[in-house]
Structure formats: structure tokens, C-alpha cells
Amino acid sequence: MIKRQLVLEDGTVFSGYGFGSDQDISGEVVFNTSMTGYQEIISDPSYCGQIVTLTYPLIGNYGINRDDFETVAPFINGLIVREVSDHPSNFRSDENLDTFLKAHNIPGLAGIDTRKLTRIIRSYGTMKGYITNTEVSVDGIVESLKSIPLRNDQVQQTSTLKPYIVPGRGIRIVLVDFGMKHGILRELTKRNCHITVVPYNYGAENILRLKPDGIMLTNGPGDPKDVPEAIQMIKGVVPYIPIFGICLGHQLLALACGAETEKLKFGHRGGNHPVKDLETGKTYVTSQNHGYAVVAESLDNTGLTLTQIALNDRTVEGIRHTAYPAFSVQYHPESSPGPEDTNYLFDEFLNMVKQNQKRSEEIVYA
Numbered sequence: 001m002i003k004r005q006l007v008l009e010d011g012t013v014f015s016g017y018g019f020g021s022d023q024d025i026s027g028e029v030v031f032n033t034s035m036t037g038y039q040e041i042i043s044d045p046s047y048c049g050q051i052v053t054l055t056y057p058l059i060g061n062y063g064i065n066r067d068d069f070e071t072v073a074p075f076i077n078g079l080i081v082r083e084v085s086d087h088p089s090n091f092r093s094d095e096n097l098d099t100f101l102k103a104h105n106i107p108g109l110a111g112i113d114t115r116k117l118t119r120i121i122r123s124y125g126t127m128k129g130y131i132t133n134t135e136v137s138v139d140g141i142v143e144s145l146k147s148i149p150l151r152n153d154q155v156q157q158t159s160t161l162k163p164y165i166v167p168g169r170g171i172r173i174v175l176v177d178f179g180m181k182h183g184i185l186r187e188l189t190k191r192n193c194h195i196t197v198v199p200y201n202y203g204a205e206n207i208l209r210l211k212p213d214g215i216m217l218t219n220g221p222g223d224p225k226d227v228p229e230a231i232q233m234i235k236g237v238v239p240y241i242p243i244f245g246i247c248l249g250h251q252l253l254a255l256a257c258g259a260e261t262e263k264l265k266f267g268h269r270g271g272n273h274p275v276k277d278l279e280t281g282k283t284y285v286t287s288q289n290h291g292y293a294v295v296a297e298s299l300d301n302t303g304l305t306l307t308q309i310a311l312n313d314r315t316v317e318g319i320r321h322t323a324y325p326a327f328s329v330q331y332h333p334e335s336s337p338g339p340e341d342t343n344y345l346f347d348e349f350l351n352m353v354k355q356n357q358k359r360s361e362e363i364v365y366a
């Protein structure tokens with residue numbers, strides 16, 4: 001076993017052993033508290049550029065299978081676990097986690113106290129970290145970590161380069177890919193939608209030319225303010241086409257309507273985040289992965305209304321436009337992984353699209 005260490009921006013060092021690729025890597029260190037679903041988490045493009053710590057103590061025990069990916073190749077920079085299982089036991093398993101990470105050149109660090117690491121991140125906020133197997137001067141690493149700027153190209157890295165079609169005979173959806181999880185596509189294809197997937201920088205005019213019945217804004221990595229093209233595009237389509245935004249898509253809808261976003265201290269990443277729907281009074285358990293959030297106070301005079309809040313820290317989890325058919329949520333109704341409580345939002349979106357079609361017909365034939 002190769003000895004490896006994690007050096008944090010504040011000088012803390014964790015020593016453990018390596019698995020996966022043995023390259024040195026830096027990235028923003030975040031933690032996810034889900035108890036299952038490591039394959040979906042590792043392959044969620046929203047983690048692009050980050051080193052993901054999983055707090056559940058044993059990871060890899062059901063292996064990696066061909067069915068549970070959220071994208072074709074993972075974008076995480078590194079993975080940190082307490083204990084990695086080399087001998088998965090599951091009928092669906094095709095390979096173990098170590099082999100999978102090696103094949104994708106992603107370094108792993110195991111054998112450290114992941115709960116201690118999580119507590120540090122919770123107290124100091126998200127930090128940059130460096131995984132290395134060489135005995136180097138910690139001071140030198142800390143200095144260089146501090147000087148590395150946070151990346152701002154992750155959406156470009158993860159979005160599709162060209163539009164493509166996932167055919168269906170039902171409602172026609174343009175899905176703007178900011179680094180989408182396949183779970184969103186699965187929910188739409190399950191409902192027979194005809195989907196045109198377009199890149200993050202596809203303009204409003206091009207989208208309107210496709211004459212979609214609805215527009216879906218996907219999840220994606222990084223700071224929403226790093227994709228001004230998308231904010232511009234959304235401004236150009238909100239008055240005309242029904243919109244449903246998820247996670248980064250939700251933050252971009254808010255920015256396009258004039259609201260603000262901010263970086264959270266350590267974000268929400270896990271499979272049991274309670275969210276209260278202010279319109280119905282119901283509470284849902286949700287799957288989450290975000291480091292930024294919409295600022296509640298900034299919603300005034302934007303035409304947006306607050307519909308849902310996080311019960312852990314009262315941050316914004318859902319918004320709706322009061323004049324146009326557009327709504328969005330900060331969490332993941334497609335789960336993958338996690339609870340499916342809010343899966344009904346895909347049906348609500350498609351119902352909203354149908355209502356809007358009826359209204360347009362009435363206007364045409366009136």
C-alpha cells in the first residue's frame with residue numbers, strides 16, 4: 001500500500017494510504033454524507049474539479065456497475081474515504097472502485113479520519129487541498145494552494161459540445177446541458193419527452209427556433225456567475241417558454257431574473273436534506289449537492305417568489321416566477337442517488353407545459 005497524504009489550505013495534514021491513480025492532485029475539498037450511492041456521486045459532473053470526501057465509513061463494498069453512472073466519465077479530482085473495499089459483493093458489480101479510479105486516472109486516499117476532516121471543513125468552510133505521496137514541505141504546499149485560483153471553466157468542461165437529440169413522441173423539451181446528470185434525462189425519457197440537448201452557450205434565439213414546449217436547465221459544476229452566456233440566454237426565453245431549473249439551473253434562473261447568489265460556507269451534499277415547501281407546508285427529504293445558493297433577500301422585486309427552504313439552515317431551496325411559467329429547485333428531484341420524494345416535480349413541470357400549450361391555443365383561436 002502506498003502511503004499518501006492530504007494537505008489542507010490551513011496546514012492540516014492527514015496521512016493514509018493511496019488507491020486509484022497515484023498522481024498528485026489539488027482541488028476544493030468537499031464532503032458528502034450519503035450512506036449509499038458512491039457511484040452516482042463520483043460520476044456527478046457537478047463535482048468537477050473537487051476532491052470528494054465520503055463520510056460513510058465503508059465505500060466500494062457493492063463495486064461499480066455499468067448501470068448507475070450519471071455521466072460517461074467522471075470529473076472529480078480525487079476521492080477520500082475512511083475504508084475502501086477491495087472485494088465488492090453484489091451481483092451487479094463489474095469491477096472494484098480501485099480499478100475504476102485507476103482507469104480514469106483519479107487518485108483516492110483511504111485510511112484517514114473522514115469525520116474529523118468533515119468537522120474541520122464545517123468549522124473553517126470549504127478549503128482547497130492537495131493529495132500527494134511525496135514527503136514535501138507542508139509550508140510550500142499551503143503557499144501554493146493559497147495562490148491557486150478556483151477554476152471557472154467547469155461548465156465548459158462538462159457540457160456537451162454540440163446539440164443532439166434523444167427522440168420521443170411526447171412533449172418537446174430543450175435541455176440545456178451545464179454538466180447534466182443522466183438522471184434528469186432518464187426522468188424525461190420515462191415520460192416520453194422528445195429531448196434536444198444543447199450546449200451551455202446555446203443562445204436564446206437558437207433555442208426559440210427549435211420551438212420547444214418547455215426548457216429544462218440542468219445541474220452543473222462551479223459558480224453560476226461563471227456562465228454569463230447562460231444568464232443572458234435565460235433572460236431571452238423566460239417570457240416565452242415554460243422553464244424548470246435544477247441546482248445550477250435554479251441558480252442561473254435566479255440570476256437571470258435579477259436575484260443574487262452566494263457561496264455557502266461548506267455547502268449541502270448528501271441524501272437526507274429536509275426541505276419545506278412553503279406553499280403546501282409539506283417537508284421532503286432531498287438529495288443535494290451544491291456549494292452556492294440563491295440569496296433570499298435578493299428575491300424582492302425580481303418577479304420571483306420563495307417556494308421552498310432548507311430546514312437545516314433556512315437557505316433558499318425553491319423559487320417560482322409570478323408572471324411566467326418558470327420554477328426551479330436547488331436540490332435533485334431526479335435523486336440518483338437519494339430519496340425520490342420530489343420526483344413528482346417532473347410531472348408538475350410537464351403539466352405546466354401542457355397548461356401553457358392550452359393557453360397559447362386559446363389565444364390563437366380566440
Ligand SMILES: NC(=O)CC[C@H](N)C(=O)O
Pocket residue numbers: 046218219220221222223224246247248249289290291292293
Ligand atoms: N449540483 C449542482 O448543480 C451544483 C450547482 C453549483 N455548482 C453549486 O455548487 O452550488
